[in-house]
Amino acid sequence: MEAVVTSLSIPPGSRLGFGVMGRINGDDYILSFGSAKSDRIFLNFNNEFRHLHSLKVNDK
Numbered sequence: 001m002e003a004v005v006t007s008l009s010i011p012p013g014s015r016l017g018f019g020v021m022g023r024i025n026g027d028d029y030i031l032s033f034g035s036a037k038s039d040r041i042f043l044n045f046n047n048e049f050r051h052l053h054s055l056k057v058n059d060k
Helices: 041-048 050-054
Strands: 006-008 019-025 027-032
Touching: none
Parallel strands: none
Antiparallel strands: 006 019, 019 027
């Protein structure tokens, strides 16, 4: 399965943490990569998914 990044942010007010919008097979999805419930969890999450922060629109 392949997703194409369509937006580098998720809808304002979302409590999903870091995420991007993506299109998979013609349908749009929120691709969420964790929540920022606490600083400690967010720091672990940031290290684990740091490569996702370099995504650009139209990346696959």
